Amino acid sequence: EDGYALWLRYPRLAPDSTSPGADECPRFTIILATPTGQETPTLALAQAELETALRHLYGQPPLVRLEAVDTDSLPYALRANDTKAREGFLIAPFTTSPQNNTSSSPVLRIAAASDTGILYGVFALLRQLQLSDQPFSNIAITSVPSIAHRLLNHWDNLDGFVERGYAGNSLWRWEELPDELDPRYRDYARAMASLGLNGTVLNNVNADARILTTEYLLKVAALADLFRAYGLRVYLSARFSAPIEIGELHTGDPLATEVAAWWRAKAAEIYALIPDFGGFLVKANSEGQPGPHDYGRSHAEGANMLAEALAPHGGIVIWRAFVYSPDNKTDRVKQAYNEFLPLDGNFAPNVVLQIKNGPLDFMPREPFSPLFGAMRQTPLAAELQITQEYLGQQHQVAFLAPMWKEFLTSETYTQGPGSTVAKVIDGTLNGHPLSLISGVANTGSDRNWTGHPLAQANWYAYGRLAWDHTLTSGKIAHEWAQLTFRNARSFDPETVETIEKLLLGSRETVVNYSMPLGLHHIMATAHHYGPGPWVDNLHRDDWNPTYYHRADEQGLGFDRTATGSNALSQYAPELQTLWGNPDTCPPEFLLWFHHLPWDYRLSTGHTLWDKLCLSYQQGVEEAQAMLSTWEKLAGKVDTERFTDVRQRLARQVTDAITWRDSCLLYFQTFSKRPFPAGVEPPPHSLSYYQSLRPESTPGNP
Numbered sequence: 001e002d003g004y005a006l007w008l009r010y011p012r013l014a015p016d017s018t019s020p021g022a023d024e025c026p027r028f029t030i031i032l033a034t035p036t037g038q039e040t041p042t043l044a045l046a047q048a049e050l051e052t053a054l055r056h057l058y059g060q061p062p063l064v065r066l067e068a069v070d071t072d073s074l075p076y077a078l079r080a081n082d083t084k085a086r087e088g089f090l091i092a093p094f095t096t097s098p099q100n101n102t103s104s105s106p107v108l109r110i111a112a113a114s115d116t117g118i119l120y121g122v123f124a125l126l127r128q129l130q131l132s133d134q135p136f137s138n139i140a141i142t143s144v145p146s147i148a149h150r151l152l153n154h155w156d157n158l159d160g161f162v163e164r165g166y167a168g169n170s171l172w173r174w175e176e177l178p179d180e181l182d183p184r185y186r187d188y189a190r191a192m193a194s195l196g197l198n199g200t201v202l203n204n205v206n207a208d209a210r211i212l213t214t215e216y217l218l219k220v221a222a223l224a225d226l227f228r229a230y231g232l233r234v235y236l237s238a239r240f241s242a243p244i245e246i247g248e249l250h251t252g253d254p255l256a257t258e259v260a261a262w263w264r265a266k267a268a269e270i271y272a273l274i275p276d277f278g279g280f281l282v283k284a285n286s287e288g289q290p291g292p293h294d295y296g297r298s299h300a301e302g303a304n305m306l307a308e309a310l311a312p313h314g315g316i317v318i319w320r321a322f323v324y325s326p327d328n329k330t331d332r333v334k335q336a337y338n339e340f341l342p343l344d345g346n347f348a349p350n351v352v353l354q355i356k357n358g359p360l361d362f363m364p365r366e367p368f369s370p371l372f373g374a375m376r377q378t379p380l381a382a383e384l385q386i387t388q389e390y391l392g393q394q395h396q397v398a399f400l401a402p403m404w405k406e407f408l409t410s411e412t413y414t415q416g417p418g419s420t421v422a423k424v425i426d427g428t429l430n431g432h433p434l435s436l437i438s439g440v441a442n443t444g445s446d447r448n449w450t451g452h453p454l455a456q457a458n459w460y461a462y463g464r465l466a467w468d469h470t471l472t473s474g475k476i477a478h479e480w481a482q483l484t485f486r487n488a489r490s491f492d493p494e495t496v497e498t499i500e501k502l503l504l505g506s507r508e509t510v511v512n513y514s515m516p517l518g519l520h521h522i523m524a525t526a527h528h529y530g531p532g533p534w535v536d537n538l539h540r541d542d543w544n545p546t547y548y549h550r551a552d553e554q555g556l557g558f559d560r561t562a563t564g565s566n567a568l569s570q571y572a573p574e575l576q577t578l579w580g581n582p583d584t585c586p587p588e589f590l591l592w593f594h595h596l597p598w599d600y601r602l603s604t605g606h607t608l609w610d611k612l613c614l615s616y617q618q619g620v621e622e623a624q625a626m627l628s629t630w631e632k633l634a635g636k637v638d639t640e641r642f643t644d645v646r647q648r649l650a651r652q653v654t655d656a657i658t659w660r661d662s663c664l665l666y667f668q669t670f671s672k673r674p675f676p677a678g679v680e681p682p683p684h685s686l687s688y689y690q691s692l693r694p695e696s697t698p699g700n701p
């Protein structure tokens, strides 16, 4: 068992034929109904997936055939003229015998307005059969994605290194492409389709301009050709200075006619090779990347110039809002809002602004970025980080669905209660037809794709939420655990339930032992693994943990109310009232918004100092509990995955203890208070913890 099969394992269900499907399956006809009814590469894949999977699940496959469907007979949700509707599907038993169905066998029909919709329907049917052991005749699903463009962003460099990647090297073997095609590309595309993910940005946002040379575009085209049948479109991160670096120009000024012409020609070249190319993702004027500011132009002027080049071909520009100025002294979490809000209404219609969930940078917990509530005239996309840069990387379990749900269900109050972030990004709140979500991939060349075996659940969860943001974390955890750990020989619902519960609490555990009560950015430099609250020597103030926690003899936390940076003023009045008062501010955001005295009393009755200590302690105890819970699964989970996860959980416990001891000893130098009862005293001195795994590249944030 090497984990390669992900959630697409198709174990034999009920080998003794007690499963309702086992009896029914061979008698059923499954019709794949599309407007043309013609075989296409996508439908061939759908048909093959269905037949192979059902043979594995039930021993015998049903009859599968294609048929034409009159689009007008589809439910309205599938008929509307937009991407979401086209990619939706309907699965239902067919009661009236279709004309050319001569047999009397019962029929289950999967219908969609596009072939990709059928493929998604096939995966949904297979998932449903495995989750519920339902008879075929009970299955009725109509499903349409919440968001039109559902992307992974790979932060993969052309040399194979994955920035913030913890699962080996890049999946893309650039030196072999376009001649040699790793069979893994297909398995990747199939996994993406199984979740309904329809786009992939192949290269790092810190982009190398060479990806846009003809040499590389031919390689990209080879991947795009392979991915096409899976409904997966390719996008590229574009470096703003490419016309200088790989062209012959002396400027990248977006308002210079030769620059615009260069990009138009580049777009034409790309679309000649890749007719369904998705578009460009751009990190500009951020952390040293080139951009329109280099020429005194705005982000809108930069984005619109690229948008104009792509528009004739149907491409989009995904412009990132992860921007903070190199010399700006303003609280970093305020800067993207200050930069982009004045540009609202100035972007071309094929530009979408991609905003990280929080205003800082993928911390274990952040409030949502205030841009989601403020920019009404621009389509806003969410950027989530699947790879666990700040949440224990490949060594720790942190199931991220609860974090993403917290974000998606956050109230912006833009149009009163119910104005959730989810409704902003799915386009419904502000009426934008262009909707997009991106997840920074956690995949790599490791045999099991994600390094930590349980981190597969985050790829899965991201895909499921991108398709349907109303799903609960519990449902997603249940689905993943059952599909991934269900075992033909001994199906044990208790095992699945145990894994599900472990996953569901895991992110909060990481928060508790690393950055509780709204603390943030107190990790070690550069590699971002483990604690570094003492770091104060980086050349920018806002790269230093001390800038964020502001511990002093009086207390702890960043005052972002009117007496401090007033970042709070970027949110709706309802949130300003709630979060602005430490007595009503939820404890999880307390030190994000407030600098509070060590003796400040929380609603729980604890002082701030005691609560801080107890939170770290709780995190450690929860990590220990995860390990002992897992150990009870010995013999119930295959030895390979059992041992792998056990070892990583044991390390997680050690890491949690290090986080607790480092942070508490350090903060104690300010609080000068004893640890409350129940908190284990650290075995070493502060200087010992400070000497552990120092930053790997001093000078970087």
Ligand code: BDP
Pocket: 163, 164, 205, 206, 283, 287, 322, 361, 362, 389
């Ligand atoms: C930070 C990462 C850095 C990325 C940057 C970004 O540490 O590697 O380049 O975000 O999103 O979290 O651009």
